[in-house]
């Protein structure tokens with residue numbers, strides 16, 4: 065589904081490239097972890113896959129089409145859903161309105177379907193009362209559940225997550241990992257997670273380690 069061809073990236077004034085000649089393939093129905101030391105370039109790599117930044121070398125293809133041909137704005141709107149460590153919800157809205165807004169903006173096939181959004185939030189453990197409150201009144205674990213429900217309500221086949229369990233306790237971490245596995249296996253999406261946590265990496269179908277400017281398959 066997603067392929068990197070000879071991908072390379074470095075920031076201005078950086079002595080060495082973060083990575084070069086990266087040829088990886090990510091399939092739908094599969095979850096992947098990206099691990100590596102702090103500062104190795106994991107978030108940067110994810111931001112290229114998400115179309116938030118452009119590679120310095122090489123290109124990324126989605127189903128055989130270079131993403132710059134799709135157009136990065138269009139790519140981000142229709143093909144990628146992003147989950148951040150810090151949730152990135154509209155903090156003046158309720159969980160329900162966060163989902164409905166994302167569904168409208170991305171023109172999801174479920175656009176406007178309030179019952180569908182509510183059902184998704186219920187599946188992720190929110191009560192009917194919680195889904196109507198301002199998201200700021202929810203705990204971190206609950207906010208991350210809303211962010212995950214948001215990706216499930218949108219049609220994007222690629223889900224990328226940057227340290228999605230970084231702020232969560234053990235119980236919420238386990239729950240969130242299970243949800244990502246469901247997104248991959250039940251919704252047939254491609255899930256790519258940057259993580260420092262070995263439990264999260266182990267739970268994914270495959271794990272790549274970024275070290276010495278290269279990605280190596282660990283499992």
Ligand SMILES: Nc1ncnc2c1ncn2[C@@H]1O[C@H](COP(=O)(O)OP(=O)(O)OP(=O)(O)O)[C@@H](O)[C@H]1O
Nearest residue numbers: 075076082100101102103104105106107108109260
């Ligand atoms: N906008 C930027 N401009 C210049 N250098 C940057 C920028 N963003 C990141 N870097 C540098 O690039 C390197 C890789 O950063 P990146 O955030 O991708 O690493 P990471 O592996 O995700 O790290 P961590 O695990 O700590 O989040 C780091 O040395 C960082 O300081």
